Amino acid sequence: NAGVTQTPKFRILKIGQSMTLQCTQDMNHNYMYWYRQDPGMGLKLIYYSVGAGITDKGEVPNGYNVSRSTTEDFPLRLELAAPSQTSVYFCASSASNQPQHFGDGTRLSIL
Amino acid sequence: EDKVVQSPLSLVVHEGDTVTLNCSYEVTNFRSLLWYKQEKKAPTFLFMLTSSGIEKKSGRLSSILDKKELSSILNITATQTGDSAIYLCAVVLPNTGNQFYFGTGTSLTVIP
Numbered sequence: 001n002a003g004v005t006q007t008p009k010f011r012i013l014k015i016g017q018s019m020t021l022q023c024t025q026d027m028n029h030n031y032m033y034w035y036r037q038d039p040g041m042g043l044k045l046i047y048y049s050v051g052a053g054i055t056d057k058g059e060v061p062n063g064y065n066v067s068r069s070t071t072e073d074f075p076l077r078l079e080l081a082a083p084s085q086t087s088v089y090f091c092a093s094s095a096s097n098q099p100q101h102f103g104d105g106t107r108l109s110i111l
Numbered sequence: 112e113d114k115v116v117q118s119p120l121s122l123v124v125h126e127g128d129t130v131t132l133n134c135s136y137e138v139t140n141f142r143s144l145l146w147y148k149q150e151k152k153a154p155t156f157l158f159m160l161t162s163s164g165i166e167k168k169s170g171r172l173s174s175i176l177d178k179k180e181l182s183s184i185l186n187i188t189a190t191q192t193g194d195s196a197i198y199l200c201a202v203v204l205p206n207t208g209n210q211f212y213f214g215t216g217t218s219l220t221v222i223p
Contacts, residue, residue, distance in 0.1 A: 031209045042213040097142055102153035
């Protein structure tokens with residue numbers, strides 16, 4: 001079972017570049033989430049979605065955008081990369097009131 | 112403001128020791144509290160607690176919720192080097208689209 005799949009695993013960007021972090025899940029979960037995790041810190045919610053076509057901001061949405069055109073996919077877009085966005089990004093999905101399943105993360109460095 | 116606070120921030124113990132990790136939260140109305148273990152990569156689910164006073168157990172790990180004290184503990188007995196990880200606590204609030212609020216985690220290191 002694939003679960004939650006994130007691509008790429010690693011990426012280095014230059015300041016001002018843009019990129020999309022991909023996330024797909026095969027568990028038919030309605031809820032999907034994007035987190036960032038900085039060194040020594042917990043998970044901060046960037047955006048989440050309660051179903052296809054519906055997205056909402058989390059704690060730290062600035063500098064990011066998301067879309068949810070299908071139940072399976074929840075890409076995260078960085079439009080103008082900044083050094084402050086250097087982090088590890090995790091995508092997760094869940095059913096209602098059930099534990100989240102996480103992808104393996106994307107390590108992003110912006111230089 | 113931090114909704115979920117974990118303590119200690121880090122802990123170093125010897126194999127065989129018993130450890131207790133704490134999670135306190137500032138909200139009085141929540142749906143559930145979860146514990147996760149994070150090693151090199153993604154957090155993996157340990158326990159979900161919804162009722163106060165009922166212990167959940169899995170092997171050497173156990174956890175209990177105290178809604179009166181707004182806290183939860185995670186116990187690990189007879190620790191092994193494989194228990195070395197960051198342990199994360201999260202609270203799920205109602206009417207928030209199933210949002211999870213995570214604490215900063217406790218980093219546990221078990222030395223042989």
